[in-house]
Amino acid sequence: xxxxxxxxxxxxxxxxxxxxxxxxxxxxxxxxxxxxxxxxxxxxxxxxxxxxxxxxxxxxxxxxxxxxxxxxxxxxxxxxxxxxxxxxxxxxxxxxxxxxxxxxxxxxxxxxxxxxxxxxxxxxxxxxxxxxxxxxxxxxxxxxxxxxxxxxxxxx
Amino acid sequence: xxxxxxxxxxxxxxxxxxxxxxxxxxxxxxxxxxxxxxxxxxxxxxxxxxxxxxxxxxxxxxxxxxxxxxxxxxxxxxxxxxxxxxxxxxxxxxxxxxxxxxxxxxxxxxxxxxxxxxxxxxxxxxxxxxxxxxxxxxxxxxxxxxxxxxxxxxxx
DNA sequence: TGTGAAAGCCGCCAACT
DNA sequence: AGTTGGCGGCTTTCACA
Numbered sequence: 001x002x003x004x005x006x007x008x009x010x011x012x013x014x015x016x017x018x019x020x021x022x023x024x025x026x027x028x029x030x031x032x033x034x035x036x037x038x039x040x041x042x043x044x045x046x047x048x049x050x051x052x053x054x055x056x057x058x059x060x061x062x063x064x065x066x067x068x069x070x071x072x073x074x075x076x077x078x079x080x081x082x083x084x085x086x087x088x089x090x091x092x093x094x095x096x097x098x099x100x101x102x103x104x105x106x107x108x109x110x111x112x113x114x115x116x117x118x119x120x121x122x123x124x125x126x127x128x129x130x131x132x133x134x135x136x137x138x139x140x141x142x143x144x145x146x147x148x149x150x151x152x153x154x155x156x
Numbered sequence: 157x158x159x160x161x162x163x164x165x166x167x168x169x170x171x172x173x174x175x176x177x178x179x180x181x182x183x184x185x186x187x188x189x190x191x192x193x194x195x196x197x198x199x200x201x202x203x204x205x206x207x208x209x210x211x212x213x214x215x216x217x218x219x220x221x222x223x224x225x226x227x228x229x230x231x232x233x234x235x236x237x238x239x240x241x242x243x244x245x246x247x248x249x250x251x252x253x254x255x256x257x258x259x260x261x262x263x264x265x266x267x268x269x270x271x272x273x274x275x276x277x278x279x280x281x282x283x284x285x286x287x288x289x290x291x292x293x294x295x296x297x298x299x300x301x302x303x304x305x306x307x308x309x310x311x312x
Numbered sequence: 313t314g315t316g317a318a319a320g321c322c323g324c325c326a327a328c329t
Numbered sequence: 330a331g332t333t334g335g336c337g338g339c340t341t342t343c344a345c346a
Contacts, residue, residue, distance in 0.1 A: 011217075014210035018174055021322065032332055037323070050211045054170035057206050058305050061167075066254060068263065085299055097300035098222060102293050107224065111305060137258050143241055144253035147303055149214045149267055178340070191313055193341070 003048070006031060008151055010039055011048060015148045018052040055147065063111050066142060067118050069125075070104040072133035087128050093121050104135070159204070162187060164307055166195055167204060171304045174208040211303065219267050222298060223274050225281075226260040228289035243284050249277050260291070 003011075009029045013020060026036035043049050058064060073080070081099075088097050088108070096109035112118045118136070126134065159167075165185045169176060182192035199205050214220060229236070237255075244253050244264070252265035268274045274292070282290065 011210075011212055015212050016209065018208045018210040022324095023322075031330095033322095034324085034333085035331060038330095041324095046216075047213050048216055050213050052174045052208065052210050053172065053303050054167075054174040054208050055206045055303055056167055056171050056305050057203050060202075060204055061305060061307065063305050068254075068256075088300060092304070092306035094300060095302050095304070095306075097298075098224075098295035099297040099299060100224075100293055101296050104293070106299075107293070107295065137256055137260070137263070139254035139263065140257050141255040142253075143255060143262075144245060144250060146251050147209050147211055148248070148251070149212050149217060149219050150248035150251075151217065188314055189340095190315080190342085194313090197341095 007039060007043060007048075010036070011043065012148075012151050014040075014043075014049060014052075015151075058111065062113050065112050065114055065118065066139040067108075067110045067112065068137040068139065069108040069110055070100075070133075070135040070137070071106040071108065071131055072103075072135075073105050073130075074132050075130070076105075084129055087125075091121070091124070093117075104133075158202075163195060163199060163204075166192070166199065168304075168307050170196075170199075170205060170208075171307075214267060218269050221268050221270055221274065222295040223264075223266045223268065224293045224295065225264040225266055225278075226256075226289075226291040226293070227262040227264065227287055228259075228291075229261050229286075230288050231286070232261075240285055243281075247277070247280070249273075260289075 006029050010025055013025055013028060022037045022040065023033055025040065026033045029036060031039075040049075073084075084106070085097075088094050091110075093110050093112055094108050095111045096107075098107045099105065100107050110118065110121055112121060115138075118138075122134070122136070125131075162185050166181055169181055169184060178193045178196065179189055181196065182189045185192065187195075196205075229240075240262070241253075244250050247266075249266050249268055250264050251267050252263075254263045255261065256263050266274065266277055268277060271294075274294075278290070278292070281287075
């Protein structure tokens with residue numbers, strides 16, 4: 001990994017606030033504007049920073065319910081997995097999608113307005129591909145949600 | 157909800173790319189610069205935009221393993237729940253934390269480097285509070301991950 | 313809401329250590 | 330790798346229709 005301490009500090013700052021100016025970043029990490037700017041450019045070009053996004057308040061937008069959906073299948077060929085991936089990617093309600101080890105094959109997090117909106121999603125899902133077993137677990141409350149990855153770098 | 161179509165379009169753009177300039181936003185949504193800027197200010201002030209962040213590449217930073225941890229407890233009083241919340245919030249490895257309906261009481265997503273890093277986390281967790289049942293499910297692959305909430309607004 | 317325009321900061325580059 | 334200096338442009342703001 002070709003990152004030094006300063007790079008990690010820059011990443012820590014940016015993943016906390018992407019709209020911070022180069023000048024402020026440079027002051028925090030203790031180098032002057034230009035090298036700091038060059039580092040930031042490099043971190044983007046190398047893909048350490050994937051994108052900069054605005055995080056919206058899901059509750060305010062009436063999307064307060066997360067549902068975790070565990071999926072089991074008996075088809076384990078590559079083409080079916082690809083099909084499932086395509087299907088899932090077309091659902092904007094699915095915000096996370098994992099292939100799992102263990103009992104269940106896949107795990108989804110689905111973000112919807114309420115239970116009936118989830119039911120609509122569920123019907124769409126089982127209609128669009130063949131699944132052996134689908135188990136839904138409802139979240140009552142989102143206690144923590146962060147996009148910040150746990151960097152080894154010291155917190156600023 | 158005091159948002160019109162234009163506001164929703166602005167939100168859709170910003171949650172896809174927060175570094176887009178006011179001018180580009182204004183062109184996309186069909187109003188001129190200043191009113192568009194005023195809307196964007198308003199959306200932030202009202203809290204629809206919570207923050208702007210950089211999304212980092214977890215794989216590149218050697219944090220490729222997500223573990224979903226289901227927690228069961230027999231203590232259902234408010235003070236214990238608060239204690240758990242505090243404990244969890246102090247773990248940077250825990251990137252998501254939900255109170256669940258159904259069999260399990262809580263669900264965590266923990267982001268770590270590898271299995272042994274997870275084991276370290278696990279030991280820290282069970283040491284810091286009393287839990288009746290902890291089940292860990294490992295994700296082999298993150299197929300989809302987005303911070304974009306499914307807005308009713310038309311995709312741009 | 314839209315227009316226009318001023319002020320200022322910021323990203324960006326050049327020349328040098 | 331770092332610094333210093335500066336140009337150009339965009340963001341931000343205000344005044345007014």
